[in-house]
Amino acid sequence: MGGKMRTLATGFAGLLLAGACLAQELRLPMGKELSAGGFVTTRGEIPGLNTEVKVRRDAENLYLTIFNELEPGTRPKVAGHRDDDVSIFGGEVVEVILSPEPESGVYYHLAVNPNGALYSAKRRDMSWNPPVSRKIDWKDSGWSAGLVIPFSAFGGKEPGAGTAWGVNFASGRTVQGGYSANWSGASDYHDVKQLGKLIFSGGEKQETAEIRKLVLRNNTVFLELGISGKTAGGSPWIRVTLNGQKYEPEKMESGGCMASSWKIPLSQDYLPQKSSHILEVLVKDKPDGRVLFHKKALANSAHAGDLKLDRFYYTYDDGKVNYSHDFAEPAEITVSRDGKVCRTIRNAKKTGVFYFAGPPTGKKAAPGLAPGRYVMEVSSGNKRTSRVFFILGKVPAPVPIRAEAEFKIDGDIFTLDGMPVFLLGGSPTGKAFLQFGDAFNVDYGRYGVQPNAVQILGIPGYRLTRQPATGYVFPPDAGFKRIVDKSLESGGKMKRFFTRIAYEAQMNxxxxxxxxxLTEKNPPEFYAGLYRHLKAKAPERYFSIHIDHHGNLKEFASVCDIFETACWSSSFSPAMIPNLVRDMKEAKTAAGCKPVIFWLGGTIPNVSCRTAEELRAGIYLAVIHDLAGIILHMGHGYLPQERSRLWSLISGVNAEIQRFYPEFRKGGLLRDFVLKSSEGFAYAARKSGDKVILVAVNLSGGEKRLAMKTVNGDIDDVFTPYEPKVYEAEKQGIAELPL
Incomplete structure (x- = not known):
């Protein structure tokens, strides 16, 4: 028997429950020059400046010319110190990664700065010094590095026909906020599996397709595509889409080399908070459908038409919402609940105040509003945007933790007193400006911690070093183990803690x-031995390990009881959401049945880019994808007080999650509960007792309507940017759900 679904308030009003990276390929015959362009950042985004590589070879050498476009009238930042090759990465560089035998995991890394200074390493071993000649050229539009790399530098002769090397080209930039872009679409240059292919072909004629230019400027994508050679069916089949919508080229040239160019604006009526559009370029040979080229990239539009509120949660002690917007005047603001407008502000100024608790003394205003979820929308002409906020009847309080509660691992979840608990903590920070006190149930950063929280301990006895490369220095094995064994004697009476073996364990x-x-050790192997020793000495303890690069994801996930991880392509990206689901799934797969604590950047990569909506969506996505907790990275300075809406969200989201999480996670996953759903949403449904709980998240930076058919009825609902919502099935429909 079907029934309606009703929204569970994911704030605190109303009913609450208790408790693509595509493989890139270059086929390089003798004497022919190919172009490798279409660089994307390590986060999969289209950059603002173009980089293009020209590649050719002869019997002895590989010849590369890497051109880096510059902003008009600028010069690149140049860094580097004598006897410190690594220091060139403090400025602009171009990079080449080559792996003659990718299956071995061995790669060779070259980098050159605009002065011609060279970095070279075999993996991270800088004793490899190949005889690479280089030439730097300057133009008004940019600079280029010409490299001649002898095949003998890799211990062999000219690669034979059909030989495939791993390859990537990269450009490290210091402008436009700083970023690194690369040809293969890798998120980690030290992961051989993310390299593209350089295939040394014979003299046969072949068709090639290549992106010569791919940049995003002024909310417009500029794309240039070149096709050399003639396909069997004449002109190839080309499809360029943005969010699935096909775009025709503005310009086409034919002849020995066909060239096409596109100019694609990212314009919308609803102006997103942050918007990541998906650009896809696909080139096929017409007769046999053979793919000549395939690339996907994210096009992030700018913050045009912003609306800012001073908090995420409001209490009646606040009494008002302070807002600001940058829409053209005259602008109109509406406040609505459940789709019904309850307030309208015409000719809204750029900054203003909206009173919700009744009129202030001596002023006229509309009657107060009831607790609940509200949406503020600002519009001007045909442009509009909106933000969600909550009016709370009382200060939110997370589920209390008893002083005698025991912390346990049960499969891939944590429990307190036998009930599932989602861990939420904040890393240490310079200053904190929390709206409410009990923000975290993990005692890590020593602020905003609720009573009897879970503690994170550390392993003593080792130190950070910057020489010969950034990493950790450990005492000799026997001495270090004595220090560790002594530390394990402490904490015997503690009931709620785990011990982190190492932070950023991927370092040297x-x-x-x-x-x-100093003797260099293999990090995964070293920590595997340390973990075995720790478990032998203290089998009842839980040990975690943390990494933020995924080159050895499975190896590190196997040397702990709790796996902590972050990804620069999502956790610490200016646009967090586009790659977050992929990265969370990857971490979960590597950890298997172990709990995963995922890190999200609150102040990383900077203190200005993260929004409350993004962070809230990220936490809910962790719940949906069966991760066990979130640590908010609040370091590298602090989040300033004027980021009060984000501080508000951080203050209350722990209580928000704990209200439904124990029942949700205790339940069994219902894979077939959702029969059909709108695209652009992540969701999961679980059955616990006589309840079915469904959590859904809008993955878009824009407003989006969810049309979903479930076993228990239909959902037709509108979500604001990155908004999560929680639903519960009516009781009369639960009995008929398949278990």
């Missing part, structure tokens, strides 16, 4: 010998 590991010299 060195063991200091008796003579003071």
């Amino acid at each position: 590991v060195y063991e200091k010998n008796a003579d003071g010299k």
Whole structure:
């Protein structure tokens, strides 16, 4: 028997429950020059400046010319110190990564700055010094590095026909906020699996398709595509789409090399908070459908038409909402609940105040509003945008933790007193400006911690070093183990804690010998041995390990009880959401049945880019994808007080999640509960007792309507940017759900 679905308030009003990276390929015959362009950032985004590589070879050398476009009238930042090759990465560089035998995991890394200074390493071993000649050229539009790389530098002769090397080209930029873009679409240059292919072909004729230019400027994508050679069916089949909508080229040239160009605006009536459009370029040979080229990238539009509120949660002690917008005047603001407008502000100024608790003393205003979820929308002409906020009847309080509650791992979840608990913590920060006190149930950053929270301990005895490369220095094995064993004697009476073996464990590991010299160790192997020792000495304890690069994801996930991780392509990206689901799934797959604590950047990559909506969506996505907790990275300075809406969200989201999480996570996953759904949403349904709980998240930076058919009825609802919502099935429909 079907029934309606009703929204569970994901704030605190109303009913609450208790408790693509595509493989890139270059086919390089003798004597022919190919172009490798279409760079995207390590976060999969289209950059604002173009980089193009020209590649050719002869019997002895590989020849590369890497051109880096510059902003008009600018010069690139140049960094570097004598006897410190790594220091060139403090400025602009171009990079080449080559792997003659990708299956071995060995790669060679070259980088050159605008002065011609060279960095070279085999993996991270900088003792590899190949005889690479380089030439730097300057133009008004940019600079280029010409490299001649002998095949003998890799210990072999000219690669034979059909040989495939791993390859990537990259450009490190210091402008436009700083970013690194690359040809293969890699998120980690040290992960051989993310390299493209350089195939040394014979003299046969072939067709090639290549992107010569791919940049995003002034909310417009500029794309240039070149096709050389003649396909079997004449002109190839080309499809360029943005969010699934096909775009025809503005210009086409034919002849020995066909060239096409596109100019695609990112214009919308609803102005998104942050919007990531998906650009896809697909080129096929007409007769046999053979793919000549395929690339996907994210086009992030700018913050045009912003609306800012001073908080995410409001209490009646606040009494008012302070807002600002940058829409053209005259603008109109409406406040609505459940789709019905309850307030209208005509000719709204750029900044203003909206009173919701009744009129202030001596002024006229509309009657107060009841607790609940509200949407403020600003519009001007045909442009509009909106933000959600909550009016709370009382200060939110998370589920209390008893002083005697025991912290346990049950499969891939955490429990307190036998009930599932989602861990939420904040890393140490310079200053905190929380709206409410009990923000976290993990005692990590020493602020905003609710009573009896779970604690994170550390392993003593090792230190951070910057020489010979950034990493950790450990004492000799026997001495270090004595220090560790002594530390394990503490915490015997503690009931709620786990011990982190290492933070950013992917960094280099060195063991200091008796003579003071350092011996480099393989990090996954070293920590595997340390983890075995820790579990042998304290089998009842839980140990975590943390990484923020995924080159050895499975290896690190296997040397802990709790896996902590972050991804620069999502966690610490200016646009968090586009790659977040992919990265969370990857971490969960690597960890298997272990709990995963995912890190999200609150102040990383900077203190201005993260929004309350993004962070809230990220936390709900962790719940949907069966992760066990979130740590908010609040370091590298602090989030300033004027980011009060984000501080408000951080203050109250712990209580928001704990209201439904224990029942939701205790339930069994219902994979077939949703029969049909609108695209652009992530969701999960679980059955616990006589309840079915469905959590859905809008993955878009714009307003989006959810049309969903479920076993228990239909949902037709409108979501604001990145908004999550929680639904519960009516009781009369639950009995008929398949278990």
